[in-house]
Amino acid sequence: xxxxxxxxxxxxxxxxxxxxxxxxxxxxxxxxxxxxxxxxxxxxxxxxxxxxxxxxxxxxxxxxxxxxxxxxxxxxxxxxxxxxxxxxxxxxxxxxxxxxxxxxxxxxxxxxxxxxxxxxxxxxxxxxxxxxxxxxxxxxxxxxxxxxxxxxxxxxxxxxxxxxxxxxxxxxxxxxxxxxxxxxxxxxxxxxxxxxxxxxxxxxxxxxxxxxxxxxxxxxxxxxxxxxxxxxxxxxxxxxxxxxxxxxxxxxxxxxxxxxxxxxxxxxxxxxxxxxxxxxxxxxxxxxxxxxxxxxxxxxxxxxxxxxxxxxxxxxxxxxxxxx
Amino acid sequence: xxxxxxxxxxxxxxxxxxxxxxxxxxxxxxxxxxxxxxxxxxxxxxxxxxxxxxxxxxxxxxxxxxxxxxxxxxxxxxxxxxxxxxxxxxxxxxxxxxxxxxxxxxxxxxxxxxxxxxxxxxxxxxxxxxxxxxxxxxxxxxxxxxxxxxxxxxxxxxxxxxxxxxxxxxxxxxxxxxxxxxxxxxxxxxxxxxxxxxxxxxxxxxxxxxxxxxxxxxxxxxxxxxxxxxxxxxxxxxxxxxxxxxxxxxxxxxxxxxxxxxxxxxxxxxxxxxxxxxxxxxxxxxxxxxxxxxxxxxx
Numbered sequence: 001x002x003x004x005x006x007x008x009x010x011x012x013x014x015x016x017x018x019x020x021x022x023x024x025x026x027x028x029x030x031x032x033x034x035x036x037x038x039x040x041x042x043x044x045x046x047x048x049x050x051x052x053x054x055x056x057x058x059x060x061x062x063x064x065x066x067x068x069x070x071x072x073x074x075x076x077x078x079x080x081x082x083x084x085x086x087x088x089x090x091x092x093x094x095x096x097x098x099x100x101x102x103x104x105x106x107x108x109x110x111x112x113x114x115x116x117x118x119x120x121x122x123x124x125x126x127x128x129x130x131x132x133x134x135x136x137x138x139x140x141x142x143x144x145x146x147x148x149x150x151x152x153x154x155x156x157x158x159x160x161x162x163x164x165x166x167x168x169x170x171x172x173x174x175x176x177x178x179x180x181x182x183x184x185x186x187x188x189x190x191x192x193x194x195x196x197x198x199x200x201x202x203x204x205x206x207x208x209x210x211x212x213x214x215x216x217x218x219x220x221x222x223x224x225x226x227x228x229x230x231x232x233x234x235x236x237x238x239x240x241x242x243x244x245x246x247x248x249x250x251x252x253x254x255x256x257x258x259x260x261x262x263x264x265x266x267x268x269x270x271x272x273x274x275x276x277x278x279x280x281x282x283x284x285x286x287x288x289x290x291x292x293x294x295x296x297x298x299x300x301x302x303x304x305x306x307x308x309x310x311x312x313x314x315x316x317x318x319x320x321x322x323x324x
Numbered sequence: 325x326x327x328x329x330x331x332x333x334x335x336x337x338x339x340x341x342x343x344x345x346x347x348x349x350x351x352x353x354x355x356x357x358x359x360x361x362x363x364x365x366x367x368x369x370x371x372x373x374x375x376x377x378x379x380x381x382x383x384x385x386x387x388x389x390x391x392x393x394x395x396x397x398x399x400x401x402x403x404x405x406x407x408x409x410x411x412x413x414x415x416x417x418x419x420x421x422x423x424x425x426x427x428x429x430x431x432x433x434x435x436x437x438x439x440x441x442x443x444x445x446x447x448x449x450x451x452x453x454x455x456x457x458x459x460x461x462x463x464x465x466x467x468x469x470x471x472x473x474x475x476x477x478x479x480x481x482x483x484x485x486x487x488x489x490x491x492x493x494x495x496x497x498x499x500x501x502x503x504x505x506x507x508x509x510x511x512x513x514x515x516x517x518x519x520x521x522x523x524x525x526x527x528x529x530x531x532x533x534x535x536x537x538x539x540x541x542x543x544x545x546x547x548x549x550x551x552x553x554x555x556x557x558x559x560x561x562x563x564x565x566x567x568x569x570x571x572x573x574x575x576x577x578x579x580x581x582x583x584x585x586x587x588x589x590x591x592x593x594x595x596x597x598x599x600x601x602x603x604x605x606x607x608x609x610x611x612x613x614x615x616x617x618x619x620x621x622x623x
Contacts, residue, residue: 062536063543065529067331071579074327161433
């Protein structure tokens with residue numbers, strides 16, 4: 001059916017204009033953007049012929065979000081893909097009185113952010129829908145417990161200034177008691193403060209856990225060093241950081257998330273309204289294990305975990321397992 | 325094209341209020357105040373929190389934001405004048421403290437104003453016959469009102485003493501003016517305006533974000549310098565006008581970078597480069613013109 005839609009669209013002549021904007025250049029967000037475009041290309045939308053993309057980045061400054069959305073409006077885009085919370089808020093502010101759909105991606109909590117009223121029932125959500133990148137925090141904590149039942153105190157380095165990270169840390173604190181864990185927090189408001197925050201947890205925690213916190217991810221070496229100094233495992237909710245030294249990395253592939261956002265775009269191009277499409281929550285987090293890092297702290301992975309892992313890192317290289 | 329210029333002008337005015345605040349510290353007081361990167365967010369945070377939690381009148385939210393900004397600026401002033409902390413460091417300390425305070429005020433890193441009545445909503449409703457220009461008219465009116473109030477203030481005895489504090493501190497001390505009080509007042513007033521601007525921008529944008537203050541000092545200074553290079557005058561009325569002209573040019577530059585950058589091969593990641601290049605052009609053109617005129621004149 002999607003192919004039929006693509007063919008019929010292709011017959012119309014003028015390419016559909018799609019604006020894709022992101023808050024900052026970042027490997028995960030770049031992959032997200034690529035995923036959206038690849039999903040459309042795979043469905044038969046040829047760039048330049050059927051669709052025309054306008055790519056924009058706020059370069060890390062939320063003040064650029066509104067001008068970018070206004071520029072999209074002036075360019076006459078038929079649909080906006082907004083990657084990250086501030087970009088989505090700005091796009092909705094500019095387009096809310098139009099019928100131009102806004103598809104968000106890489107937004108952790110679209111309801112709390114005020115983007116949509118309800119993530120399951122989209123009927124009141126107007127022009128907005130999209131994909132949430134809310135990670136499975138409870139699943140990650142359970143994984144730590146599976147790694148070693150002796151783990152009780154989990155140290156989290158985070159930046160309370162990042163919407164996604166603040167939310168995930170709160171979720172972790174809520175989920176921890178049920179798993180027999182307690183969360184010890186250390187705040188780093190800039191990347192420069194990550195080493196001190198991580199060091200402050202050495203000796204006070206049995207494991208480190210870092211979520212999708214851009215501030216902490218950019219200084220990930222400091223958390224790795226602190227975990228190894230304390231000889232405790234470090235679980236990182238970002239698979240792309242595995243080679244930097246966490247023992248376990250879980251999470252969603254942002255490229256796949258982009259494909260999911262692209263799929264929503266395809267549904268809209270095929271005639272569905274955003275208020276008929278519920279918010280998508282990505283499932284099936286991948287588990288990646290770093291055997292080199294585990295060896296450095298004398299940790300042996302349980303066989304059950306190795307069986308479930310998507311990727312392994314050892315001998316200085318990443319290996320993808322075929323879990324046929 | 326027209327709509328893009330209207331939007332750029334709206335932003336020029338909204339951010340122009342912050343530029344006027346930066347003008348007071350940098351040009352009038354000659355105090356390099358970095359508090360503004362924090363107080364801009366404080367204004368946005370206070371206004372957004374009040375709008376979402378109490379449904380306060382959007383104009384009242386602006387006034388409260390102004391007051392909060394004044395407090396922030398006064399803290400920097402007191403750190404400098406009473407505790408003897410160097411000017412630059414006093415501002416940096418306030419800015420850092422404000423980061424935490426802003427997060428406390430907001431309760432989370434970004435607040436959406438999509439579902440509350442903001443200034444933009446009021447204006448669109450009240451001035452619907454004006455169409456796309458409605459918000460521009462109100463933002464322009466508010467900002468010009470601030471500008472003219474500043475002009476009047478700087479001609480009063482107190483205002484003149486404030487200007488003299490920056491121009492010739494020894495002279496004004498000899499006149500029996502307490503320059504410490506003057507500095508605290510100037511910093512409070514300046515940051516009040518910056519916070520007011522933050523509250524305006526948040527209501528205009530439909531959201532407040534804890535990261536929106538980063539670079540307030542840079543864009544504020546850009547406006548002051550661009551305007552100052554285009555309109556060279558020592559008269560206060562022209563000086564404040566030049567700041568707003570500078571702010572408008574800066575926002576037009578951002579819009580042009582977004583709108584036409586890709587036509588000449590610039591990518592999304594070149595935005596800041598293009599904006600800065602356009603600002604450089606705005607700075608250099610008047611100087612070049614002047615040189616050219618001199619050459620022609622000498623021939």
